[in-house]
Amino acid sequence: MSIGSGRRPGRVAVIGVGVLGASVAWNLSRQGADVVLIDARRPGEGVTNWSFAWVNASNKTVRKSYFDLNVAGMAAHRELATAIGPDSWWYPSGHLRWADDPAGATQLLERAELLANWGYRVEVLTAAEARRLEPALVMPGEVPVVLYPDEAWVHGRHLVGRLVGQAVAAGAGLRPGCAVCDIGTGSDGGVRTVVLSDGTRLDVDIVVNAAGPSASEVAALVARQLPMRREPGVVTRVGCVQVPIDRVMHAPRIEIRPDGDASVVLHSREIDALIDAGEEVSELARMLHELARNVVPALGDSHIAETRVAHRPIPADGFPSVGAVPSVPGYYEAVSHSGITLGPVIGRLLAAEIVSGKRDAMLADFRPERFAMPTGGR
Numbered sequence: 001m002s003i004g005s006g007r008r009p010g011r012v013a014v015i016g017v018g019v020l021g022a023s024v025a026w027n028l029s030r031q032g033a034d035v036v037l038i039d040a041r042r043p044g045e046g047v048t049n050w051s052f053a054w055v056n057a058s059n060k061t062v063r064k065s066y067f068d069l070n071v072a073g074m075a076a077h078r079e080l081a082t083a084i085g086p087d088s089w090w091y092p093s094g095h096l097r098w099a100d101d102p103a104g105a106t107q108l109l110e111r112a113e114l115l116a117n118w119g120y121r122v123e124v125l126t127a128a129e130a131r132r133l134e135p136a137l138v139m140p141g142e143v144p145v146v147l148y149p150d151e152a153w154v155h156g157r158h159l160v161g162r163l164v165g166q167a168v169a170a171g172a173g174l175r176p177g178c179a180v181c182d183i184g185t186g187s188d189g190g191v192r193t194v195v196l197s198d199g200t201r202l203d204v205d206i207v208v209n210a211a212g213p214s215a216s217e218v219a220a221l222v223a224r225q226l227p228m229r230r231e232p233g234v235v236t237r238v239g240c241v242q243v244p245i246d247r248v249m250h251a252p253r254i255e256i257r258p259d260g261d262a263s264v265v266l267h268s269r270e271i272d273a274l275i276d277a278g279e280e281v282s283e284l285a286r287m288l289h290e291l292a293r294n295v296v297p298a299l300g301d302s303h304i305a306e307t308r309v310a311h312r313p314i315p316a317d318g319f320p321s322v323g324a325v326p327s328v329p330g331y332y333e334a335v336s337h338s339g340i341t342l343g344p345v346i347g348r349l350l351a352a353e354i355v356s357g358k359r360d361a362m363l364a365d366f367r368p369e370r371f372a373m374p375t376g377g378r
């Protein structure tokens with residue numbers, strides 16, 4: 001069922017208020033839909049707050065349609081910044097990446113060439129040119145450095161706060177601190193109610209599953225199997241008197257970005273690989289901090305402020321699951337890794353689908369139906 005399918009306008013429950021749920025709800029509420037946002041905790045404090053939050057398509061070349069969706073995600077961020085104002089969440093300062101071994105450098109330059117052929121803006125700098133942009137960096141003298149000038153980073157929690165504030169001002173309801181623990185369906189299998197952990201039962205016509213890493217549990221409430229990968233990552237926030245870098249960057253072993261005026265965020269795939277080996281979280285944080293100080297010595301007197309292991313919300317084949325599930329009328333999914341990059345575009349496309357009933361071709365490869373319902377589902 002969709003609002004535009006000829007039936008009375010429906011009430012939409014958005015389950016999960018991270019970047020994806022907030023983006024869907026913001027788009028729906030500005031089109032006059034009756035929306036209620038429900039979150040088990042506080043909006044924006046899920047994986048959205050523990051993300052490296054790099055807005056990019058340069059790391060998404062695995063499939064052209066996925067790359068195109070991420071390019072559309074970058075454009076949607078720029079439009080959103082105009083619509084809601086950029087302050088405190090949108091940092092379009094570009095992205096630097098370099099490698100310190102010949103094989104890595106070759107790979108970097110091949111990727112840059114592919115992206116340039118796809119019309120993506122990329123510049124190849126010398127190390128000296130890169131250091132003029134980022135004087136605090138230590139990097140080998142002769143390495144090529146790639147600058148992607150249209151990439152950015154986002155403060156996820158602040159973005160969610162802004163979107164939720166505007167949705168509520170436009171009339172949306174907000175239920176923080178309430179988990180959805182059941183979804184009731186009618187005799188046609190369509191969505192009718194959601195039941196919250198405080199015992200409230202809400203009559204709804206549509207639910208959007210935007211529960212991030214818990215999306216398969218919410219899908220199970222309508223007897224749907226949404227297979228997800230297990231892919232944890234560890235992120236550390238480091239406090240410093242003055243932030244010594246201006247942009248998001250990938251050094252060979254560590255990823256670093258600013259996080260406002262007095263902190264820096266650190267992440268590394270190499271350190272993520274130690275999570276399941278049972279390493280203490282405090283030790284993972286210490287290693288991240290050490291790797292970062294090797295690249296940015298000015299972080300020498302910074303301190304580890306907070307660290308969290310978070311789970312990437314990744315459907316099993318690695319791609320987003322977005323749109324209606326026709327076998328459960330009224331049930332929609334908005335589940336994706338790279339959700340910081342994709343939130344605004346997924347929010348816009350899914351809200352349009354809910355309101356008009358029309359399916360956008362851009363989502364053709366990312367439809368929930370590719371994960372079939374088990375036989376006997378309700």
Ligand SMILES: Cc1cc2nc3c(=O)[nH]c(=O)nc-3n(C[C@H](O)[C@H](O)[C@H](O)COP(=O)(O)OP(=O)(O)OC[C@H]3O[C@@H](n4cnc5c(N)ncnc54)[C@H](O)[C@@H]3O)c2cc1C
Nearest residue numbers: 016018019020040046047048051054180212233338339341
């Ligand atoms: C280490 C790491 C690095 C990353 N780096 C990047 C990056 O550089 N760029 C990028 O684009 N993406 C990145 N991502 C991915 C990105 O952070 C996520 O795709 C995105 O934040 C997902 O947002 P979400 O709204 O789906 O989930 P969340 O922010 O987790 O929101 C889901 C919400 O649902 C709520 N919820 C769950 N179950 C229920 C229920 N039953 N009832 C009510 N509420 C419920 C939760 O409380 C939560 O608030 C990274 C992720 C990780 C872990």
